[in-house]
Amino acid sequence: MMIGLRLKHSVKYLNIGIFLILAVIFLLLQPYHKLSTNLLSLLPQNEESKLLKIYEAFKSSHEIIVAVKGSDEKAYKNIKELEQRILANDFIELKQNFFTNEHLKSYIKKYQFYLQNFNEQNLDETEILGKLQKSYKSLMTNPLYSSVDKIDPLKLFSRDDIAFPIGLKNGHLFLDDYGYMSIFTFKAGTNQQRVYNVFEKEITPETKIFGPLFYFVENAAKIKSEVNYLVMAGMLILIVLYFLILKNALLLTNTILTLLSSSMLALIAVTLIWDEVSVFVLVFGMAISTVSIDYMFHHYFCGFYEKKVGFNRSVFYGFLSTFLAFFIVSFVDFPFIRQVSIYALISLSSSYLIFAFIYPNLSFTYPKTEINLPSLNLFKAKYYKYFVFILIGIISFLSVILSMDLDIKNLDYKNVKLKNLEEFFSEKLGSSGKIPFIIKAKSIDTLIEKSRAIKALHSEAIVPLSNLLSQEEFQHRKEVFSKINFLHVRDKIVDKANTVGFRKDFFAHAYSQDLLHVKSPHYEIDTVRQLGFDVVSDGRDYFTYGLVLKDTKLEGVYFIDSTRLFKNSLEAVNTELLYCGVLILFSILLILRLGAKNSFYKSLSFVLFPLASTLFIISFNPINIIQIFMLFVIVSLSIDYGIYMSEASISKQSKRAILFSLLSTFAGFGILIFSSIGALFYIGEVTITGLVSVLILLVMGTKNEN
Amino acid sequence: MTKFFLILLLGCSLFASESFKETRYIYSIDKEIHYEGEITFAQDSIKIEYTKPTHQIIDYSSEDENAQKKYFYLIVKSIHDDNQVLLNDFFSESADGNATMLLPKELLGDFIKKVRFKKDKNSLEFLQIYMKNDDWIKIETLR
Numbered sequence: 001m002m003i004g005l006r007l008k009h010s011v012k013y014l015n016i017g018i019f020l021i022l023a024v025i026f027l028l029l030q031p032y033h034k035l036s037t038n039l040l041s042l043l044p045q046n047e048e049s050k051l052l053k054i055y056e057a058f059k060s061s062h063e064i065i066v067a068v069k070g071s072d073e074k075a076y077k078n079i080k081e082l083e084q085r086i087l088a089n090d091f092i093e094l095k096q097n098f099f100t101n102e103h104l105k106s107y108i109k110k111y112q113f114y115l116q117n118f119n120e121q122n123l124d125e126t127e128i129l130g131k132l133q134k135s136y137k138s139l140m141t142n143p144l145y146s147s148v149d150k151i152d153p154l155k156l157f158s159r160d161d162i163a164f165p166i167g168l169k170n171g172h173l174f175l176d177d178y179g180y181m182s183i184f185t186f187k188a189g190t191n192q193q194r195v196y197n198v199f200e201k202e203i204t205p206e207t208k209i210f211g212p213l214f215y216f217v218e219n220a221a222k223i224k225s226e227v228n229y230l231v232m233a234g235m236l237i238l239i240v241l242y243f244l245i246l247k248n249a250l251l252l253t254n255t256i257l258t259l260l261s262s263s264m265l266a267l268i269a270v271t272l273i274w275d276e277v278s279v280f281v282l283v284f285g286m287a288i289s290t291v292s293i294d295y296m297f298h299h300y301f302c303g304f305y306e307k308k309v310g311f312n313r314s315v316f317y318g319f320l321s322t323f324l325a326f327f328i329v330s331f332v333d334f335p336f337i338r339q340v341s342i343y344a345l346i347s348l349s350s351s352y353l354i355f356a357f358i359y360p361n362l363s364f365t366y367p368k369t370e371i372n373l374p375s376l377n378l379f380k381a382k383y384y385k386y387f388v389f390i391l392i393g394i395i396s397f398l399s400v401i402l403s404m405d406l407d408i409k410n411l412d413y414k415n416v417k418l419k420n421l422e423e424f425f426s427e428k429l430g431s432s433g434k435i436p437f438i439i440k441a442k443s444i445d446t447l448i449e450k451s452r453a454i455k456a457l458h459s460e461a462i463v464p465l466s467n468l469l470s471q472e473e474f475q476h477r478k479e480v481f482s483k484i485n486f487l488h489v490r491d492k493i494v495d496k497a498n499t500v501g502f503r504k505d506f507f508a509h510a511y512s513q514d515l516l517h518v519k520s521p522h523y524e525i526d527t528v529r530q531l532g533f534d535v536v537s538d539g540r541d542y543f544t545y546g547l548v549l550k551d552t553k554l555e556g557v558y559f560i561d562s563t564r565l566f567k568n569s570l571e572a573v574n575t576e577l578l579y580c581g582v583l584i585l586f587s588i589l590l591i592l593r594l595g596a597k598n599s600f601y602k603s604l605s606f607v608l609f610p611l612a613s614t615l616f617i618i619s620f621n622p623i624n625i626i627q628i629f630m631l632f633v634i635v636s637l638s639i640d641y642g643i644y645m646s647e648a649s650i651s652k653q654s655k656r657a658i659l660f661s662l663l664s665t666f667a668g669f670g671i672l673i674f675s676s677i678g679a680l681f682y683i684g685e686v687t688i689t690g691l692v693s694v695l696i697l698l699v700m701g702t703k704n705e706n
Numbered sequence: 707m708t709k710f711f712l713i714l715l716l717g718c719s720l721f722a723s724e725s726f727k728e729t730r731y732i733y734s735i736d737k738e739i740h741y742e743g744e745i746t747f748a749q750d751s752i753k754i755e756y757t758k759p760t761h762q763i764i765d766y767s768s769e770d771e772n773a774q775k776k777y778f779y780l781i782v783k784s785i786h787d788d789n790q791v792l793l794n795d796f797f798s799e800s801a802d803g804n805a806t807m808l809l810p811k812e813l814l815g816d817f818i819k820k821v822r823f824k825k826d827k828n829s830l831e832f833l834q835i836y837m838k839n840d841d842w843i844k845i846e847t848l849r
Binding site for chain 1: 730732733734735736737739741750754756759760762764768769774775776778780784787789791792795796812813814816837839841843
């Protein structure tokens with residue numbers, strides 16, 4: 001008897017106990033560190049998404065460009081002072097350019113006969129004499145100062161004209177029609193926010209600063225602040241609802257603890273399975289919580305917490321149908337879908353178990369609230385059947401005409417300011433209209449060969465590594481040189497130069513054997529990086545990058561295009577999604593048949609009407625993955641409403657439960673329609689449409705049937 | 707009216723041309739070559755009009771494609787304008803008798819050994835550029 005009483009007494013603290021245990025585990029494991037605002041975390045980890053990550057690892061992805069307006073002395077002074085201020089931070093470095101990289105300079109000097117074009121020509125005595133005389137005359141008469149190349153006096157070698165998009169003014173990088181420019185990089189592993197802070201305070205109307213990390217930092221901050229806002233708003237609305245309408249502080253405290261426990265448990269589980277979890281999973285998780293609040297409201301309003309009236313069958317069927325829907329979807333092989341499903345399954349199960357089996361032991365008093373929804377009684381019970389068929393027709397039609405929006409960037413924060421800056425620099429640096437691609441090879445040498453082959457075919461492409469010499473070309477050039485007696489050529493030059501008037505032995509090192517018979521180049525990843533080129537390796541393969549005009553057909557390279565990657569990944573799971581949809585539909589029908597025997601069509605209309613209205617609203621534009629997933633949440637919510645509304649005897653309480661559930665969901669998530677982040681906006685849009693539809697059905701529908 | 711004359715005077719001093727003689731030593735042929743002409747400094751360019759031995763005009767600016775022309779402009783213009791920011795960036799400065807010696811830092815060091823010049827008040831007396839290939843160019847203004 002005593003043990004029984006103690007057990008009963010301790011059950012009262014079970015909810016708090018669960019919360020405390022989970023909070024300790026949560027703080028120990030810190031799963032929130034695995035939350036990522038990077039949209040890439042939504043994508044499956046396949047070969048292509050791996051390449052996207054490799055692209056982010058290139059040093060050029062870490063570049064920050066600074067441009068100070070003006071070409072006068074003041075502007076020059078400004079950029080120099082700005083450089084000094086920024087370089088005072090030891091984790092930031094000034095990018096070595098072509099003109100100042102000593103490693104590159106000595107490489108070019110060493111392989112000058114191999115890197116330049118070789119113009120094989122007549123090398124007889126008359127020709128040599130003529131050329132030397134021409135050079136001598138130019139030195140004597142041309143007022144524009146020039147000198148004679150003592151290594152290549154016959155000009156057998158020539159360099160291709162390289163059109164540098166960035167000019168030099170006073171020896172400093174200069175952007176045409178704008179001003180002086182500097183390019184910075186930062187040491188690997190440096191906290192991006194720290195780097196951002198250094199540059200952010202230098203931004204003025206005259207100083208433009210841009211780097212890919214700006215998107216990462218600014219968008220992540222924006223997404224995080226809006227997600228935090230969502231969490232805070234949800235909590236605040238709950239508090240207002242409970243205090244002003246229900247006036248039950250104990251229920252409020254317990255519900256908040258339960259929802260937090262479920263969210264913590266779900267997040268811990270998901271982050272134990274995956275190393276990187278999209279922050280949008282958490283946002284969906286919050287949306288899912290509103291479904292579980294529903295379980296509490298229904299138990300509460302139907303008096304299950306006041307006195308033990310047994311097992312609430314309706315809530316169980318509601319939970320079961322939602323559980324089944326997410327369970328089926330969790331088999332789709334797409335990490336984001338799987339993460340959301342697993343999160344939902346764990347969060348919903350945990351909340352349901354606590355609301356259904358622990359709360360009845362906590363004895364919450366049923367409130368004497370007079371709030372009721374009006375019923376216009378426009379729908380007679382028999383009309384629901386026809387209504388359902390019309391809805392099925394509308395949904396089928398809309399499903400056929402809908403098109404998918406596969407541009408993942410539409411889900412991100414539309415950072416117009418950074419977009420404009422990026423466009424400004426792309427245009428000035430000649431990369432506008434070009435898309436990046438990755439070249440992959442088993443060795444650095446093959447990587448260089450591939451780069452040179454691409455550059456040879458597409459002269460407008462920017463392929464940095466094509467400036468290096470490949471083994472193949474080295475051997476080929478060596479063979480060409482072996483057929484020419486350069487020693488003999490040199491002797492003739494020395495001999496003729498004397499007669500023309502050049503200093504004795506001035507050309508003694510012309511076509512030097514040291515430069516002609518130089519050792520073949522050997523590349524290691526570190527030496528290539530020292531030369532200023534971006535190459536990364538995953539231990540098996542080597543990668544570098546290039547830029548090419550959009551729509552260029554290129555074989556054997558990987559284009560870096562998140563939209564295409566997202567599209568391919570989604571298309572790969574298209575059939576799975578379709579099968580899941582059909583399975584979910586059948587399971588809903590089955591559960592409604594079981595749970596809502598009395599008014600099957602009425603219950604079904606509570607599922608189909610919100611679905612049809614939402615589909616209609618979102619069908620004006622191509623729909624995206626977030627909207628599809630929110631449709632699942634709306635269907636999960638409306639199944640519950642459908643089942644509750646089938647309860648003939650307690651319809652008034654059911655309506656009240658639905659009303660409060662609608663209010664909390666509406667206030668918590670409807671407000672997101674004002675969000676500037678694509679993903680959050682779509683959540684708000686679908687939530688509002690779905691909830692308004694349920695409200696319309698509640699008001700327009702039949703009065704309490706029994 | 708006073709302002710107008712002041713502006714006119716300033717304009718005249720900025721764009722006034724100066725006569726000069728240039729001696730160029732070319733190591734490869736071990737010869738000195740002599741030129742004479744007029745040099746005019748504008749806001750963003752230098753115009754050199756050679757009158758001897760033949761008549762020819764050469765314009766220099768910081769946006770020249772030719773690297774040697776670009777560097778020549780940078781040196782002559784910075785010294786003429788007394789642009790300390792640029793000079794300090796590209797050279798380390800020291801006194802050499804009653805003249806000034808400039809030793810190039812990284813970028814110009816590939817082409818130039820040193821630069822010597824002397825200014826009397828604000829006008830240039832002479833400027834001598836010693837090239838890496840042992841050539842040198844000396845420009846002296848004539849008054």
